[in-house]
Amino acid sequence: MSTIPNASAPAAGSIVPKAEEKLSATQGGPQAGNGNTPQINWDSEIQLVSSLAKLQELERQIHVLRQSVPDGVLEPLVPISNSKASPLKAVAESPSLLREELNQTARNKLSNIENFQSTWRGPELQPIWARVEARIKESNGQLLQPTGIWEMDYDVLLQELLKAEKTKEEESQREEEDVERAKAQSSEGxxxxxxxxxxxxxxxxxxxxxxxxxxxxxxxxxxxxxxxxxxxxxxxxxxxxxxxxxxxxxxxxxxxxxxxxxxxxxxxxxxxxxxxxxxxxxxxxxxxxxxxxxxxxxxxxxxxxxxxxxxxxxxxxxxxxxxxxxxxxxxxxxxx
CATH class of the missing domain: 3.40.50 (Rossmann fold)
Known part of the structure; x- marks a missing residue:
């Protein structure tokens, strides 16, 4: 198929610039520290690792979102440009269907970016951004991770810490229960x-x-x-x-x-x-x-x-x- 949707139709091109704007807007980061930042115990190892895991996941999502423009929104055109395309990527039967596929794909990618922005600027990450900015200020603007490379998978480390914490709590609970049992069984009355x-x-x-x-x-x-x-x-x-x-x-x-x-x-x-x-x-x-x-x-x-x-x-x-x-x-x- 060589026919392209006509210019008068609400084609994907009207949505792509919005996706580009939203994707680029995330690169500037949120405004942190607005006075409503909840208090967090930054002396807790679990809290620190949990925060790093959230930041690491954000970076992973950014790499995925970078493929949204232009490759992601133009995905329906792949069967047209690639003669070796998979049978699962069939060419649209008509220009109007192709146009709708382009629009729907662009809307999906735009929704993904909006969801990402909501997380990026959400209340759960506000105290983390405030902490990062405070640490950068303490180090006179020096980046906290100058190599730009994550040294470990913090999500895996977090799961290990949570498992160890749960085991510790269970042991403490068993000890407490042993004391209660001994007291309850101390006398017949x-x-x-x-x-x-x-x-x-x-x-x-x-x-x-x-x-x-x-x-x-x-x-x-x-x-x-x-x-x-x-x-x-x-x-x-x-x-x-x-x-x-x-x-x-x-x-x-x-x-x-x-x-x-x-x-x-x-x-x-x-x-x-x-x-x-x-x-x-x-x-x-x-x-x-x-x-x-x-x-x-x-x-x-x-x-x-x-x-x-x-x-x-x-x-x-x-x-x-x-x-x-x-x-x-x-x-x-x-x-x-």
């Missing part, structure tokens, strides 16, 4: 203190009574129409209860419902099985199960008409004195 504190909170729709057996209690969920039995398992190596198990109390001749079984499964596969306070908070999260929507899909029932019976503990704040409570998100099994 400790569990009764936990129950008394829970009862004093007077949670609506939840009633707790001590059972007839040692280390046992019943928890009634009035709105849910359920009574749960909680029993402590003893271990010869500890003074207190080593683990708490839950079962459903049902009227004679009736088996637990599907809802009750789902709740039991979740309760008995929980973490911190030694922690009665954790268990009581988890049980109380089912008090309004018939009106509590799923935290993920925000619906009360899923496509299978099932209520959100899964409970996932929310990130908790450091304990205040002796009163530590746990909050849980409700989830459907297919949303967990």
């Amino acid at each position: 400790e569990w009764e203190t936990v129950v008394e504190r829970f009862v004093q909170r007077n949670i609506p729709g939840v009633r707790v009574v001590k059972g007839q057996k040692a280390f046992s209690l019943g928890v009634a969920l009035a709105k849910a129409g359920m009574i749960l039995l909680v029993e402590g398992m003893k271990d010869p190596d500890v003074s207190g209860v080593s683990e708490w198990q839950v079962s459903a109390k049902t009227p004679p001749g009736r088996s637990p419902t599907k809802l009750e079984n789902s709740i039991m499964d979740c309760l008995n596969t929980r973490s911190r099985k030694w922690d009665l306070a954790f268990l009581l908070d988890m049980i109380s999260s089912y008090a309004d199960i018939k009106s509590t929507p799923c935290a993920k899909c925000t619906r009360l029932t899923n496509n299978g008409a099932q209520l959100p019976t899964i409970r996932r503990v929310q990130p908790i704040q450091p304990p205040q004195e002796e009163q530590r409570t746990f909050a849980f998100d409700a989830l459907h099994s297919d949303c967990a």
Whole structure:
């Protein structure tokens, strides 16, 4: 095909100059430090590496965007100029279709540049640009990386640092949990203190009574129409209860419902099985199960008409004195 779109049509040429202007505009950099720059801990190694990774990604995007003009926007013309073009790059069937392809390609490239500019000047990068400018000023205008070459892949380094940080946090959490477990299992009467504190909170729709057996209690969920039995398992190596198990109390001749079984499964596969306070908070999260929507899909029932019976503990704040409570998100099994 040798026909070219006529000059009266809104061809790609009317869009290309805009793309060129926007691409060249990014080279000047944003105006940093406008007084609203958020405070950042620049002594943190993770923060520094994360910032470098963002700058490195910006440079990678710049190299891609440099191909937008003119090669990128003229991509539909490749089959015409290249006789060895791939079959996937078929020549447009008519001048009007070719014109539309040119316009659409130019619009896509322009959108990519606008997205890049939005990131470049966005609030997430403002403190980074402010930091860069401050460091350049401190060095009397000397470039911070005179070679112009990245010495390492900072995104990979960031992932390694985050993995190490997560491992450190998990180890610290395990140590903290070991201390809590030792305290909870230090005496046989400790569990009764936990129950008394829970009862004093007077949670609506939840009633707790001590059972007839040692280390046992019943928890009634009035709105849910359920009574749960909680029993402590003893271990010869500890003074207190080593683990708490839950079962459903049902009227004679009736088996637990599907809802009750789902709740039991979740309760008995929980973490911190030694922690009665954790268990009581988890049980109380089912008090309004018939009106509590799923935290993920925000619906009360899923496509299978099932209520959100899964409970996932929310990130908790450091304990205040002796009163530590746990909050849980409700989830459907297919949303967990």
